Amino acid sequence: MSDVSDLVAAAQHTPVVVIGGGIGGLVAAYECAKVGMPVILLEASERLGGSVHTVEIGGVRADAGAVSFAADGAVDKLLAALGLAELGLDDKRVAQQATSRSTTSARGFVSLPDGVLGIPANPFLTDVVRVVGWGGAWRGYLDRLRPPLTIGHENRLGALVRKRMGAKIEQRLVAPVTRGSLGLAPDEVDASVAAPELNPALTRQGSLSGAVAELLGTASAQPRLTLAQGMDTLVAALERRISELGGRILIGTAAEAIVRSGDGYRVTGRTVAEAQGDEGTPETEEFSAAVVVVAADEHAARPLLRDLVTLPATFSPQARLTTVTAIVDTDPTWAAGIYPQLADSDIASIDDLTAQWGSGSGTRIIRARLGGVVSAADATAQLERVLGAPVRDAVVVDFDAAPHREQRGFAAAAARLRDPNLWPAGLGATGAWLSGTGLDAVVTDAQNVTERLRRGALFS
Structure with a gap:
């Protein structure tokens, strides 16, 4: 047989089990199915997509989870490869509307000045003075008079800002931005990762505010895109392509165990009780695999991997976050995007995405993010208190909170988890707990992990 014929035969006789039906799992299943490998995907919940979740509110489709991706990035290229139009899905990509940002204060909403991670270039701007006082x-301003200090000596963003520009700027300007955009307190942010150009600019300018001014003068906004009919379009496209390529997707089936079996693995799946309805005892089934990709979140993945891989300690505690998608009455007194002060609300960010999703006359559609799990009643009350406008309708969704790449210690922890010496042949893991949050990062990581496993199985 030719080399190509050998590869085709090898692929067709190399079964794959993917555990987890979030975007990482769907991409891993697609990457294997598209080369002819038999794929079974197990998803414990009744819904595919994980953090990608489009909801309907007031007759409008809106994204409660992941909402955008980079133009010409991993997701954009994946969408083109999937061929949404060919699948009969809406392939319209829409530029995400950039919005100004405000924060809360005793004087009402105050515009946040242009800056880097909330650090202002000019501390005497009117909006800065309104937030931090004279x-x-x-x-x-004393930052300009202090001796130069490179970020290399202090990678904690919060500590750096306090030393250079004082606690009020760190607490009242930087903290709302890092909490709203990254879900992190300033001291949890690795400045060298979150703003890698700040270090050399600080060295050149001799002050933090001067470095910010330099970067603002050279910055070019990177376009962000979203899908006109919601990000669930991506989930639907992956599901359709996997099925067309012969893959099986078992929703409501949880993986209970992975054990070695000869040169491969045996995965035990159990039908989740909620999926049984009135049928009684959940059913179990075993699946043989040459390749297993664990794409579940961390608290589900670690027990499955425990007897196969000695993983380093957990990077961060398992956490949840809540998003609230709501329709509110139009009120010209509040700004398009808000990063509230921590003292004013549990809400980390509020985005006005009316232009992106549309809404009825006289209303706006917004999305808020809160740390932890918050009830619908509490979330609605907080929104109304912060916005000063009534909420007409709201959808509350809880998600697992993935770590951010900008979090101090994440890069080192991820490198330890990725050590190839830890992983036996044919076994890999992917997901936001390994790649960091962000759709493009999750897709790229799933593609890289799958490519490594695929090569090992087909070319070894």
Whole structure:
């Protein structure tokens, strides 16, 4: 047989089990199915997509989870490869509307100045003084008079800002931005990862505010895209392609165990009780696999991997977050995007995405993110208190909170988890707990992990 014929035969006789039906699992299943490998995907819940979740509110489709991706990035290229139009799905990509940002204060909403991670280039701007007061502004100005200090000596963003520009700028300007955009307190942010150009600019300019001014003068906004009919379009496209390629997707089936079996693995799946309805005892089934990709979240993945891989300690505690998608009455007194002060609300961010999703006359459609699990009643009450406008309708969704690549210690922890010496042949893991949050990062990681496993299985 020719080399190609050998590869075709090898692929067709190399079964794959993917555990987890979030975007990482769907991409892993697609990457294997598209080369002819038999694929079975197990998803414990009744819904595919994980953090990609489009909801309907007031007759409008809106994204409660992941909402955008980079133009010409991993997701954009994946969408093109999937061929949405050919699948009969809406392939319209829409530029995400950029919105100004405000924060809460005793004087109402105050615009956040252009800056880097909330650090202002000019501490005497009117909006800065309104938030930090004249004392905070003058303390920030002293940054220009202090000796140069490179970020290499202090990678904690919060500590760096406090030393250079004072606690008020760190607490009242930087903290709302890092909490709203990254879900992290300033001291949890690795400045060298979150703003890698800040270090050399600080060295050149001799001050933090000067470095920010330099970067603002050279910055070019990277376009972000979303899908006109919601990000669930991506989930639907992956599901359709996997099925067309002969893959099986078993929703409501949880993986209970992975054990070695000869040169491969045996995966035990159990039908989740909720999926049984009135049928009684959940059913179990065993699946043989040459390749297993664990694409579940961390708290589900670690027990499955425990007897196969000695993984380093957990990077961060398992956490949840809540998003609230709501329709609110139009009120010109509040800004398009808000990063509230921590003292004012559990809400980390509020985005006005009316232009992206549309809404009825006289209303706006917004999405808020809160740390932890919050009831619908509490979330609605907090929104109304912060916005000063009534909420007409709201959909509350809880998600597992994935770590951010900008979090201090994440890069080192991820490298330890990725050590190839840890992983036996044919076994791999992917997901936001390994790649960091962000659709493009999750897709790229799933593609890389699958490519490594696929090569090992077909070319060894």
